[in-house]
Amino acid sequence: MKIATFNINGVKARAEVLGRWLDESAPDVAVLQEIKSVDENFPREIIESRGYHLETHGQKGFNGVAVLSKQPLHDVVRGLPGDESDEQARWIEATIGDGGLRICGLYLPNGNPAPGPKYDYKLAWMERMEARVRDLMTSEVPLVFAGDYNVIPQPEDAARPEAWRDDALFRPETRAAFRRLKSLGLYDALRLRHPEHEIYSFWDYQAGAWPRNDGIRIDHLMLTAQAADRLTDAWVETAPRAWDRPSDHTPVWIDLDL
């Protein structure tokens, strides 16, 4: 089962890219971030015309997540539990097909500028995610937590780590919170398969970041042991970053023996 996460930076602006990507790369399951669309205006036909089931959790203007799957989606949860007052659309869960896998698609807050209220929100969100992961891990079903984490886990996950030293994506508190998530028993799929350096998933639109390969790795698929046991491959698909009108992120993939 091939599973991808893709921050598409606007589902309507990315209609052509999204259709081409589904045709060429054909994920079994994918989670999308930054759809920047309310659910009523989501261009569902791009996805459903290609035979996918689709669940969305959007809001006006920014944020927004979605999950698509060739198998039916069940028991959908929209929004990260733990704060009824949080109106930002950054979390969606669904069980795939007959229940052999549960996937969580997430768009973790950016947090800049740091320090400040946006950074406080990021750290609080990560604490809430920790609680949700704990909850879900009481089940024996393999779990995949996939999305744009807005976390550079280690210096080797950035082409120029010194440029990110004080940034909300790389500050010590951010990386410590990410380590706490891992210490619950989650495995970074890409690093399980590719411990080597220089693998990125985001390149800024500005200053020639893509042609200079001035990237960062912030899109992650985190697996429970039950899912990691099934992991056969993990990779970043860089080609879509070079297409016309690309997202500034590119898809990250795993293949599970499910």
Added chain:
DNA sequence: ATGGCTTCGGTGCGAAGA
């Protein structure tokens, strides 16, 4: 570089992103 692009909403150009 004190964001050099790009999205959205809305139809100006500011907010947000990373």
